[in-house]
Amino acid sequence: GAVVSQHPSRVICKSGTSVKIECRSLDFQATTMFWYRQFPKQSLMLMATSNEGSKATYEQGVEKDKFLINHASLTLSTLTVTSAHPEDSSFYICSAPSEAGVQETQYFGPGTRLLVL
Amino acid sequence: AQSVSQHNHHVILSEAASLELGCNYSYGGTVNLFWYVQYPGQHLQLLLKYFSGDPLVKGIKGFEAEFIKSKFSFNLRKPSVQWSDTAEYFCAVNARGATNKLIFGTGTLLAVQP
Numbered sequence: 037g038a039v040v041s042q043h044p045s046r047v048i049c050k051s052g053t054s055v056k057i058e059c060r061s062l063d064f065q066a067t068t069m070f071w072y073r074q075f076p077k078q079s080l081m082l083m084a085t086s087n088e089g090s091k092a093t094y095e096q097g098v099e100k101d102k103f104l105i106n107h108a109s110l111t112l113s114t115l116t117v118t119s120a121h122p123e124d125s126s127f128y129i130c131s132a133p134s135e136a137g138v139q140e141t142q143y144f145g146p147g148t149r150l151l152v153l
Numbered sequence: 154a155q156s157v158s159q160h161n162h163h164v165i166l167s168e169a170a171s172l173e174l175g176c177n178y179s180y181g182g183t184v185n186l187f188w189y190v191q192y193p194g195q196h197l198q199l200l201l202k203y204f205s206g207d208p209l210v211k212g213i214k215g216f217e218a219e220f221i222k223s224k225f226s227f228n229l230r231k232p233s234v235q236w237s238d239t240a241e242y243f244c245a246v247n248a249r250g251a252t253n254k255l256i257f258g259t260g261t262l263l264a265v266q267p
Contacts, residue, residue: 070254079243079259080197129197131255142255144189144197 039063040132042145049120050153057115057148059086059130065110066132070142071103074127086113086130120152155180157246159258166234167266174229174261176218176244186227187245187255188218197243203227214238236267 039062049055059069067088072080084105085093092105102124104116113132117124127149131142160175178184188200201212208220218229227244244258 072257079257080255082254082256085254131197141199141202142187143199146196 040130040143040145042128042130042148044148045146046149046151048151048153051121052119055117055120055150057117057128057130057150059113059115059132059145061111061132061143064132064134066113066134067110069107069113069130069132071105071113071115072129072131074129074147076127080129083115086115088113117150120150122152125150125152155184155246155248155256157244157256157258159242159244159261161261162259163262163264165264165266168236169233170265172229172231172234172238172263174242174244174263176227176229176258177225178227178244178246178256179225180246180248182248184246184248186218186220187247188212188216188227188229189243189245189257190240191243191260192240200229200242234263234265236265239263239265 041060041062043058047055069086071083073083074080082095083098086105086107088107088110094100107113127147129147131144133142156179158177186203189197190200191197200216201210201218203210203220211217216231218227220227242261245255247255
């Protein structure tokens with residue numbers, strides 16, 4: 037099946053620094069990717085839709101300037117958490133549909149655990 | 154706005170017991186429905202999905218789910234669970250004809266005792 041990777045798998049950073057998380061589709065192209073955030077013992081909350089070649093679409097309540105998304109190619113989307121604070125500590129997961137269209141299966145990355153000290 | 158609710162937050166079963174996890178969604182239009190599983194330390198994997206056709210959907214590892222449109226439900230079932238089914242299960246919905254973005258339920262943590 038389709039594979040989505042994320043890097044790094046975990047990161048610890050100091051408050052005020054920025055952290056970049058990469059999401060790659062390894063054996064397929066993805067014009068759209070999705071970024072989720074998962075708090076402990078809670079569900080995945082969609083943060084934004086990453087669109088190749090255009091601006092990301094953010095969900096209500098998600099700060100665009102805080103969570104910068106760049107979809108530079110058909111296989112790579114990056115999420116940068118700018119000026120991270122302890123409340124940004126969470127598990128960030130990306131996903132991508134394996135084919136273009138609206139009824140395709142999402143494939144999920146393994147997630148990136150961010151800890152901000 | 155779409156929403157998904159999973160009523161069971163934690164379920165503990167013995168091996169060979171039957172499983173049913175509830176999932177209800179709120180959306181006025183046509184939806185695609187999914188169940189995902191997250192085994193300890195692993196990423197989300199698709200168990201099964203419903204787009205159209207037979208409302209009883211069979212997935213991997215002996216799981217099935219039934220879409221009941223009148224009840225806005227998509228409950229997950231397995232007749233006999235195994236210890237290896239210990240995981241967290243997420244129901245998800247997306248609005249057909251819209252983007253691919255998924256709305257997830259809060260998840261159900263299943264622990265199967267050997």
